[in-house]
Amino acid sequence: SVSHSQITRLYSRFTSLDKGENGTLSREDFQRIPELAINPLGDRIINAFFPEGEDQVNFRGFMRTLAHFRPIEDNEKSKDQNGPEPLNSRSNKLHFAFRLYDLDKDEKISRDELLQVLRMMVGVNISDEQLGSIADRTIQEADQDGDSAISFAEFVKVLEKVDVEQKMSIRFLH
């Protein structure tokens, strides 16, 4: 699991972001990180930290969300077969990514939601028609039960060949 020094480091990072010094982070605190503010999906990522309807996240919540990005190798050391599935399992990493697309949290990615996320990623550089046809094609290819929306299972199927572990992990140097 996460080492003591890593937790200390992250706590140090948490407090340095916490400008209000009240033990929690708000959305503005995240926005202050320039590299995050210029990320096209910055707002979606920030949103992932805040549970439904809340505007503040404490250190525990912060760590919980970050835990999704722990490398999967870490799990080799703690073989807890009877416990709940670790947050950084392949399945949970995929579910995290799924939730980035699923704007209304109904466990389905609709055409509309996909369009909105695509729009965030491309800005003003692609026309509505072009974007629309990209979305249509993507859904058509992944949709198996014909409801014109992507469920989590269909999402997993589409990405089965992708090395999720490598792409959705952050390694500590120490």
Place this chain on the structure above:
Amino acid sequence: QWATLRIQKGANKPRPEMQKVPSNGIIERDETPMEKEIARLHQADFEFSDIFYFCRKGFEAIVEDEVTQRFSSEELLSWNLLTRTNVNFRYISLRLTVVWVIGVIVRYCFLLPLRITLAAIGIMSMIVGTTLVGQLPNSRVKNYLSEMVHLTCSRILVRALSGTIRYHNKENRPQKGGICVANHTSPIDAIILTNDGCYAMVGQVHGGLMGIIQRSTVKACPHVWFERSEMKDRHLVMKRLKEHVADKTKLPILIFPEGTCINNTSVMMFKKGSFEIGGTIYPVAIKYDPQFGDAFWNSSKYNIVSYLLRIMTSWAIVCNVWYLPPMFREEDEDAVQFANRVRSAIAHQGGLTELPWDGGLKREKVKDTFKEEQQKNYSKMLVRNGSV
């Protein structure tokens, strides 16, 4: 000088090696560019997995980013007996604590009063000296005396901070009619430089003690002080500076183009204004040794008085100043390119990293143009492959 001996004694004290995480990053940053990362499994244009790239970049930035860390003090590898530089302070051993307590007593009860006295003497002589010299009519004698006064007071003030400065390449020292440009870490930078030469300062008029100093020094020597209202008018500012530079008998202007204090591990964007004035640019690199004291002024965390107090209770201020050969703007260069060229030279000499970010990010939000650029790049990839 006994002050220097004091510093050397401090340096020889057993320096306990506490294993600290080096400040070169805590996570492995993947620098693969967007294009390679979003490699295609098949020849489709968009994939659900595209999101992974942005997602991971976002999280990397949350855990550790290049910019915000420059606005807080650098962390040290081995502790220098100042709790302020030890973020993960833990109780290690009795012996270490005893050594630290001795250090505190020495610094606060012994060094501090001494330094405050010296600083007071320095400031007083500066005000009195320059006022006296200012009474004289303009002449060579006046300029000479003014230089003497400025230099002497600077030297006193530097002693007041227990500063040990090494100047390199003195032959490149800024000449009259030029512009001296340096990286900015603290308000002390100015004193560090005036310790070795005379400059015309540029800045805003303040009230209080600072205002008194400004008013008296400008009588002796033509510093350029602006009223707050004048600062807003860029053309006015430029005009006055251009006039000053054009007059070859006037002292070189001292400017810090970053516009704000950075923590001395990197050099941020230079504002192009200083490079549009014309004239010869004399770049200077200032690097503080963090082992003896942290010179960085985190103005959002500490006000000037508590900052000065911290400086005066550190072991010493040790720094290196490199005078770089003069640079001129070339025919086909615009101000921004010239600014970047100078910045590279300074960063290279001082062993600092260069960042393409604006120091203004300390207080303001980042511009949307960067985000738009990323969006544009991603769009190019979508449209290029696809048969849309």
